Structures are given as C-alpha cells and as structure tokens.
C-alpha cells in the first residue's frame with residue numbers, strides 16, 4: 001500500500017502552515033503551470049514535510065524561496081507531488097473483471113481506444129496490452145498512456161521493469177485470468193525484465209495533465225485508477241466532466257478501489273457496471 005495514502009483528518013494543519021502552502025502552490029502554478037492547489041491538503045503536506053526535512057529548511061516559505069530563485073527546484077517538488085506507486089495487474093480481480101465482463105462488449109468494435117490517465121511508469125498500460133493480446137484485440141486497439149510527469153513517462157516508454165518484481169507480477173497476472181506463461185512476454189538482463197516490443201506497437205505515451213489539459217479524443221474505455229484519491233472533491237468533479245466528455249456513448253470508466261463516482265454530480269450519467277471493481281458505464 002502506498003504509505004502516502006493518508007486520511008484527510010490524520011494531520012492537523014494550522015492557519016499559518018495552510019497560508020504558506022497556499023503561497024507555495026500558487027508560486028509553483030504561476031511559474032510552471034502545474035496546478036496542485038486542489039490536491040488533498042493532507043497528502044501535499046506530507047510531501048512538503050519530507051522535502052523540508054531533506055532540504056533542512058524550517059518553514060514552507062523557505063521552499064517557496066527556492067521555487068522562486070532556483071528554477072530547477074520546481075521539478076524536485078513535481079516529483080515529490082506525483083506519487084508513482086504502481087504495479088502490473090494491480091488488483092488482479094479488477095483485470096479479471098475487465099477481461100471477463102468488459103472485453104466481450106468491446107469485441108465487435110472496429111477500433112478500441114483506451115485511455116490510461118495517470119499511468120505512472122506504465123505497468124498498468126503493459127498489463128492491458130497483454131490482456132488484449134490474449135483476447136485477440138491488441139491489433140485493433142489504441143492504448144493511450146498519459147501522466148502529468150514527463151520523467152516517469154520516459155521510463156514508461158522503455159517497458160522495462162525491475163526483475164525483482166516479476167514474481168509478484170506473475171502472481172497478479174495469473175490471478176487476473178492470464179492464459180499464458182507470464183515470462184513469455186519479456187526477456188531479462190541481470191536487472192530488468194524487458195517487455196516485447198510487439199506489445200508497445202499500439203501504445204502511445206504522452207504528457208497530459210488532468211487538471212489543466214483538455215480532452216484529446218473519444219474513448220471506449222477510460223481507466224484512471226489511484227489518481228483521483230489525491231484530488232479534493234471539487235477537482236474530482238472537474239476531472240469527471242473531462243472523462244464524461246471524453247467517453248463514447250456506452251463507454252466504460254474504471255476507477256481505483258478506494259475511489260467512487262457516487263458522490264460526484266456526474267454519477268447520474270453512469271450505471272454501475274461492476275460495483276465491486278469500480279467499473280462504470282456511460283448511459
């Protein structure tokens with residue numbers, strides 16, 4: 001579990017700290033365009049505290065000074081704020097549900113467009129490519145993997161993941177309904193598993209910020225898991241508008257296991273397709 005997934009009420013923030021954080025986030029926004037002003041305060045605060053510890057500065061305002069006077073420092077905070085925890089076939093039961101319930105409804109489409117929003121280092125995207133390959137759908141699929149963080153997208157493009165993680169990923173793959181031997185999909189060196197380039201053929205990775213960028217296509221499936229959990233309610237509403245606009249009629253929206261559409265205004269525009277796995281269908 002991501003150690004940063006904290007309860008909103010767990011950390012008390014006083015007025016001064018809140019003001020300093022407001023100013024820091026405003027500074028980052030004005031100087032870089034990255035907008036963290038509506039991220040969950042508790043989680044942002046946790047990261048700011050870590051950074052203060054590393055930089056050995058006593059106040060948030062000192063970080064703001066660095067943001068203003070040392071342009072490269074914004075990238076450091078951007079990496080701090082973008083939590084990249086992910087794994088292949090994460091929550092295998094979700095992938096099982098996708099394979100057994102959603103895939104049959106996609107089979108007859110001439111082209112299948114899937115958007116992984118907030119894809120981190122790409123493990124989720126490669127999992128989907130493998131699943132679609134096994135269902136004979138990869139050829140007609142276009143999988144868009146986007147994230148706000150360019151650095152991690154560079155990693156995603158390589159499709160190579162630490163060898164030490166393959167044991168766990170193999171277990172996930174099998175639980176998710178995988179039908180082959182997982183090791184068929186990669187070759188190894190002493191450190192990494194390199195996934196076959198045939199899997200990458202229909203994957204497009206590029207930078208997209210859910211807070212500030214617009215819709216860029218119409219999708220049959222949008223998968224945005226373990227991202228909205230870091231946004232406040234207002235920002236979640238905004239991003240759900242973006243997803244609604246970007247989904248085809250009858251398209252599927254999948255969220256993470258701690259996320260729900262129930263409390264957003266757009267909830268009425270969806271049916272719960274698989275409530276246990278947070279898979280919704282646009283009506």
Ligand SMILES: C[S@@+](CC[C@H](N)C(=O)[O-])C[C@H]1O[C@@H](n2cnc3c(N)ncnc32)[C@H](O)[C@@H]1O
Nearest residue numbers: 082083085086118120147148209210211225226
């Ligand atoms: C915890 S990871 C989730 C990865 C993957 N979806 C999964 O469930 O395993 C969250 C990702 O969301 C990305 N993210 C955070 N804010 C974002 C935004 N405004 N726009 C796009 N991606 C964002 C982060 O950079 C990070 O890579």
